[in-house]
Amino acid sequence: MLKCPNCTSKDIGKIGPEQYYCWSCFIELSYKDEMLSLHQVEEDGSLSSLDDLFTDEERKCDGASF
Ligand SMILES: [Zn+2]
Structure with a gap:
């Protein structure tokens, strides 16, 4: 199960x-590529990346969770 x-x-919804x-x-x-990217959706609909807030370890995902 995928966790945020x-x-x-x-x-989490697909x-x-x-x-x-x-x-x-x-x-x-x-x-x-086995990594999650996180984006915040701004009020105007644009996306801003949140990847800098997380370590590679936290973003790594082996795909088995899906
Ligand atoms: Zn969340």
């Missing part, structure tokens, strides 16, 4: 191929 690296919630959304803290997660 930001809030550890499991309330919004596209390898794209997920955390309904708990409202961030977008995308999965690529």
Whole structure:
């Protein structure tokens, strides 16, 4: 089960191929090359990256969780 690296919630919805959304803290997660990328959706609809806030270890995901 995929867990949100930001809030550890499991309330994750799939919004596209390898794209997920955390309904708990409202961030977008995308999965690529065994790493999660985290993005905050701004009010104007643009995305800002949150990757800098997390270590590689926290973002690493083996894909088995999906
Ligand atoms: Zn979250």
